[in-house]
Amino acid sequence: MKYVYCLLFYTGFLSSLHAQTSLTQTVRGRVSDKESKFPLVGATVQILNATADGLGTATDSLGRYRLPNVPVGRRTVKISLIGYKEALLNNIIVDAGRETILDVDLEEAITELASVTVKAQRTGDARNEMAVVSARQFTVDEADRYAGSRGEPARMASNFAGVQGADDSRNDIVIRGNSPGGVLWRVEGISVPNPNHFAIAGTTGGSVSIISNKMLANSDFFTGAFPAEYGNGIAGVFDLRLRNGNNEKHQRSLQFGFLGTEAALEGPLSRKTGSSYFVTYRYANLWLFKKAGIDIGTQALPRYQDASFRFNFPLKNNAKLSFWGFGGTSTIDLLISEQEVTDRNIFGQNDRDQYYTARMGVAGITYEKPLNRKTFVRLTLAESGTVQDAYHNYLFFQNGADGLPVVENNRYKITGKAPILDYRFSETKTSLAGAVNHKFSSRSTLRAGLIGDLYSFNFIDSARVVTPVPNAPTQLGPWLTRWDSRQSAVLLQPYVQWRVNLADRLTLSAGLTSLYFSLNKNSYSPAEPRLGLSWDLPNRQKLSFAAGLHSQIQPTYTYFYGADLHKNRQYLNSDVGLTKSWHYVTSYDRLLGRNMRLKIEAYYQKLFDVPIEEQQSSFSILNTGAGFSRIFPGKLVNKGTGRNYGAELTLEKFFSDGYYFLVTGSLFDAKYKGSDGVLRNTDFNGKYAFNAVFAKEFTFGRTSLNLGAKFTAIGGRWYGPVDEARSQAAQDIVYQSASRNTLQFPDYRRFDLKVDYKINRTRLTHTIAVDLVNILGIQNILTLSYAPQPDGTFIKREYQLGFLPVFYYRVDF
Structure with a gap:
């Protein structure tokens, strides 16, 4: 493992040679109705935990939005629109090497009360709104970050309740x-x-x-x-x-x-x-x-x-x-x-x-x-x-x-x-x-x-x-x-x-x-x-x-x-x-x-x-x-x-x-x-x-x-x-x-x-x-x-x- 430690030291040393100016990246995507997939106009998209001011925008006539100059790191994105349940996407990774593209579906609210607000990503609810139990949405980041998952959906799923791997050499x-x-x-x-x-x-x-x-x-x-x-x-x-x-x-x-x-x-x-x-x-x-x-x-x-x-x-x-x-x-x-x-x-x-x-x-x-x-x-x-x-x-x-x-x-x-x-x-x-x-x-x-x-x-x-x-x-x-x-x-x-x-x-x-x-x-x-x-x-x-x-x-x-x-x-x-x-x-x-x-x-x-x-x-x-x-x-x-x-x-x-x-x-x-x-x-x-x-x-x-x-x-x-x-x-x-x-x-x-x-x-x-x-x-x-x-x-x-x-x-x- 010596070469791994050497690489960590070397790359860390390189990073210290650069000025610690804040790096940014663009976050953009599209907001649609969850059931009809029709684009939603005028939805508000905000970055909640960014260090810069004014990181918010609204979707255009095609449901698209763009947030430039978002500081890199893990961010929380809030999407809201009158008549729809709010979506709160936490743990969104913003890297300097690639744009972050988030396409979000909003669910129409029955009533416009705060009590029906949905923190979509925090509840782990499935994308499929027809599912009631025993269902979970997973992200690529989860497959990457869980120890032992080797970047695979099946091995990642073995961390969930009721699921276990069948064999170390296989992902059944x-x-x-x-x-x-x-x-x-x-x-x-x-x-x-x-x-x-x-x-x-x-x-x-x-x-x-x-x-x-x-x-x-x-x-x-x-x-x-x-x-x-x-x-x-x-x-x-x-x-x-x-x-x-x-x-x-x-x-x-x-x-x-x-x-x-x-x-x-x-x-x-x-x-x-x-x-x-x-x-x-x-x-x-x-x-x-x-x-x-x-x-x-x-x-x-x-x-x-x-x-x-x-x-x-x-x-x-x-x-x-x-x-x-x-x-x-x-x-x-x-x-x-x-x-x-x-x-x-x-x-x-x-x-x-x-x-x-x-x-x-x-x-x-x-x-x-x-x-x-x-x-x-x-x-x-x-x-x-x-x-x-x-x-x-x-x-x-x-x-x-x-x-x-x-x-x-x-x-x-x-x-x-x-x-x-x-x-x-x-x-x-x-x-x-x-x-x-x-x-x-x-x-x-x-x-x-x-x-x-x-x-x-x-x-x-x-x-x-x-x-x-x-x-x-x-x-x-x-x-x-x-x-x-x-x-x-x-x-x-x-x-x-x-x-x-x-x-x-x-x-x-x-x-x-x-x-x-x-x-x-x-x-x-x-x-x-x-x-x-x-x-x-x-x-x-x-x-x-x-x-x-x-x-x-x-x-x-x-x-x-x-x-x-x-x-x-x-x-x-x-x-x-x-x-x-x-x-x-x-x-x-x-x-x-x-x-x-x-x-x-x-x-x-x-x-x-x-x-x-x-x-x-x-x-x-x-x-x-x-x-x-x-x-x-x-x-x-x-x-x-x-x-x-x-x-x-x-x-x-x-x-x-x-x-x-x-x-x-x-x-x-x-x-x-x-x-x-x-x-x-x-x-x-x-x-x-x-x-x-x-x-x-x-x-x-x-x-x-x-x-x-x-x-x-x-x-x-x-x-x-x-x-x-x-x-x-x-x-x-x-x-x-x-x-x-x-x-x-x-x-x-x-x-x-x-x-x-x-x-x-x-x-x-x-x-x-x-x-x-x-x-x-x-x-x-x-x-x-x-x-x-x-x-x-x-x-x-x-x-x-x-x-x-x-x-x-x-x-x-």
Whole structure:
């Protein structure tokens, strides 16, 4: 870490050489009606904590405003207009290297009383006004400043109540005990494939996010009972919004760090029309970890790159047309034949060389137009695709007289290789989403829409059965085709959602949606009601309740498993229906002073029609969706059940007086029943989760220093006794089905620190940051793996990542 300290000293020394004159930057943007998106004229925009006088202005006929000469630092922006609820945006970062652009939506007030004033950013309310509970708006700054988040939305969300990470090496998240596979990712109103590098079919996470946080505008995150427009998800929703580039000034951002070399460019295409561009590119630098001797769980070198773009064109009558997209590719070769016996390999099996490549991309067009002061329409057309390509070579180890593998020079002696697995899963999707928002009055708003997806599947997979023979070479069976599918299907989701203020302090949000998947007759949910009620109480308190029925299709590759298992080439699970879930949530919210919030939520989730195996077993789809492995179940039927319940607490101090903190705690229980009828813990039933996040900012003229810390404590994952005979036959860990999830790994603990040092110069901002993940090097158990050892044992405990320093240097200009 010496070079990090040297860089901090060097940049601090440079900053001291410049005169301590105040640096300023422009803050500008647009103010619109929240429901109709119509521009608001005459809204007052003020900087409340600036040192200069007269920092205020009003919006013009297009709703635009401009505040030049705003001193750099963290500022509070107040937006007000007669007849609308006031918005107060705190913790707005103004840097010398780039303009700060704030587009704000104001909600029309029922009455013009001070009692209805809304401090929008301080309450953490979602952008989606139809959401009542279990919803939170998050900013790019939150993804950047939370220690251990590595600048990613998913890892940032693991700080929130009811949310926990599934694996240090991946960004899957577990919401209220649900499988990570139950999370829905949406961008610009459409669902998108897993937007992460090294993604595996059926999962929603990966090692590194493909979406650059530089592209994100303020977005929403839901943990349950979400509104009707969100279908095909039973655990949670990321509803991401992409921001436009600066339409007046060209700006650049260059970043170099352990996770990659990045470049972001934005600026005007035409200053006359207000059109803009925004493009990013990143290439992995993970070789730096290996060079520095930092353990990332494998000796293999993961490689990835990604890019994104957005071109925005304002049209007549306040309409907008945007072309956008993002995508990435990732590759890793796990070569057991080249590693030493003592090398770690938590990502693959220890009996083969594995070659893996994953690609993902989305490109779309979005059209938005306020038809009048009451009606707004939005249309998005997109094309997306994913590919996972893998090839495995089985290794023949030379065994000694004792029957154990021979070790020479700390390497297993290998006598040969043979291909054992080859698969390519490809899935493309054409998506169309249309929505109309109509405001009947200040009390009542209706939103209706339709989301349609046309899927095309191309799943090919062949493998050979491994048959160990005592005191003889392992036998490889003939090739068996497990997947061979080229099919298509349509997913349709119409919805309607109505929000009405029944009284000045009582709000009702009611909706209805439906889900139809054309692959089979069982994948149809004709009516899914959603209901939310919110009651504002005196002394800045609020009570809320929400309930709803949710459903989700299965991981698409599971429908087509078993092409050769029956000679008539029937797929085992082509007729499996939807997983369904009832959500019930109640919450209590109170503002404590001007900058602190207390929130308590309790929930109950009833899962039914869950796919389980037809033959008696402990299998359930609720335990899948995390890690780097696919599933290979037998015949599935929708007869499983599950239930999750718990209570969550959030105590949050918003950034003021130079510091903030977030403390969250969850107590929960998540259980399920397989076809054997036994009520068991799910794999993700940690029972509790606790997070404490704190950060303090010190300012020194043109420079600032942020120190952040995070402590996490989570109950351990569940597993069961190993079936040793079947494990040795399969050369993989096989658990005893009858006693599944009766044992629990020790609790998970992690302490992170983050140091962020920023230097503002004229039209230039330097940022140096280091995120010290698991700084205490605590060994947390990940899983059990099959790894034959010279002493005759083959069960090995694999541990999560240890100490991981994530460093980057960024310059904005």
